[in-house]
Amino acid sequence: xxxxQFLLKASAKSKSLTQTTQLxxxxxxxxxxxxxxxxxxxLNCYCMSRQLNVARLLFDEMAQRDAVTFNTLVHGYxxxxxxxxxxxxxxxIPAPNVICWTTMVVGFSDRGDVSAARRFFDAMPDRDVASWxxxxxxxxxxxxxxxxxxxxxxxxxxxFKPNSVTIACALSACASIGALDTxxxxxxxxxxxxxxxxxVLGTALIDMYSKCGGVEWALDVFRKLHEKNSSTWxxxxxxxxxxxxxxxxxxxxxxxxxxxxxxxxEVTLVGVLLACSHGGFIEEGRKHFYFTAKEYNISLLxxxxxxxxxxxxxxxxxxxxxxxxxxxxxxxx
RNA sequence: GUUUCGCAAUAGCUG
Numbered sequence: 001x002x003x004x005q006f007l008l009k010a011s012a013k014s015k016s017l018t019q020t021t022q023l024x025x026x027x028x029x030x031x032x033x034x035x036x037x038x039x040x041x042x043l044n045c046y047c048m049s050r051q052l053n054v055a056r057l058l059f060d061e062m063a064q065r066d067a068v069t070f071n072t073l074v075h076g077y078x079x080x081x082x083x084x085x086x087x088x089x090x091x092x093i094p095a096p097n098v099i100c101w102t103t104m105v106v107g108f109s110d111r112g113d114v115s116a117a118r119r120f121f122d123a124m125p126d127r128d129v130a131s132w133x134x135x136x137x138x139x140x141x142x143x144x145x146x147x148x149x150x151x152x153x154x155x156x157x158x159x160f161k162p163n164s165v166t167i168a169c170a171l172s173a174c175a176s177i178g179a180l181d182t183x184x185x186x187x188x189x190x191x192x193x194x195x196x197x198x199x200v201l202g203t204a205l206i207d208m209y210s211k212c213g214g215v216e217w218a219l220d221v222f223r224k225l226h227e228k229n230s231s232t233w234x235x236x237x238x239x240x241x242x243x244x245x246x247x248x249x250x251x252x253x254x255x256x257x258x259x260x261x262x263x264x265x266e267v268t269l270v271g272v273l274l275a276c277s278h279g280g281f282i283e284e285g286r287k288h289f290y291f292t293a294k295e296y297n298i299s300l301l302x303x304x305x306x307x308x309x310x311x312x313x314x315x316x317x318x319x320x321x322x323x324x325x326x327x328x329x330x331x332x333x
Numbered sequence: 334g335u336u337u338c339g340c341a342a343u344a345g346c347u348g
Contacts, residue, residue: 001334009337035334037334037337038337041337042337066337068337069338071337071339074338075339078339097338097339099339101339102340103339105339105340106340129340130340132340133340134339135340137341163341168341169340172341175342198342200342201341204342204343208342230343232342232343234343235343236343237343238343266344267344269344273345274344302345303345304344306346307346309345
């Protein structure tokens with residue numbers, strides 16, 4: 001059974017329906033139907049490969065169901081954006097646990113329905129840190145940063161221990177409204193409480209300082225940070241670029257290329273092009289748009305076209321900009 | 334079965 005558990009986990013990750021179907025028939029043949037954790041894993045596989053009709057059949061046939069069974073199916077529907085079906089299953093659960101409630105909050109939030117998310121959040125019999133994070137994140141994701149910070153203050157007031165996810169969300173909210181004082185306060189809070197400065201928190205701090213007009217503090221965090229991933233570099237490159245330090249941003253991009261363990265990605269290229277645009281580096285911008293993208297296997301998205309068109313048009317090269325728009329292989333927006 | 338389920342940071346233009 002543990003072998004199957006392992007295989008099913010891999011199958012869920014790869015979202016391969018054929019593999020799932022094979023594993024399904026094998027578990028049945030071997031008489032593992034009574035192992036509820038294997039049935040749940042199978043259910044999850046069908047959900048991950050977006051076969052909710054098959055998942056539903058399996059669910060209906062299952063001899064026994066536990067909390068994970070219900071949660072897996074609710075999550076499956078929520079992931080597809082079918083909150084109607086998710087609600088239907090949810091309402092059949094005798095006593096949904098905190099995970100299931102949180103799944104509903106996230107599901108509504110991902111559909112952009114913050115008020116429904118909030119209704120479920122308020123109705124929860126008990127909440128843990130992930131539930132609070134889900135609701136705070138919901139406000140951040142749906143551009144209601146003030147509400148996010150308001151809820152974050154509730155976490156503080158209730159003497160509830162935030163974790164690094166809570167902090168990252170709150171910093172993101174500060175960044176989007178330029179709340180430097182609150183951002184600094186949070187920075188102090190996480191230092192005082194011995195939060196480990198991992199790449200996620202580091203990135204959130206760099207982004208917050210950059211967007212609140214404190215690019216020097218952002219650089220300070222960046223330099224002191226031990227672990228950096230590509231998002232960390234991206235946040236710093238973008239931070240420099242949007243604060244008018246185009247040259248420094250491009251220098252940092254060179255360092256990023258040289259450091260080895262991070263790959264420049266789509267977000268990096270946006271920052272690099274932005275830096276060129278703000279610094280007036282036209283030739284360098286062309287170079288990055290045409291060659292850097294190829295070199296690092298970065299797919300050119302509409303954002304990249306916007307940046308390069310902006311770069312050219314801003315410097316009077318209207319014909320070239322128009323030519324690029326005409327020859328775009330993707331739909332211009 | 335040290336798990337089968339929930340929460341996370343970085344992106345352009347119009348501005």
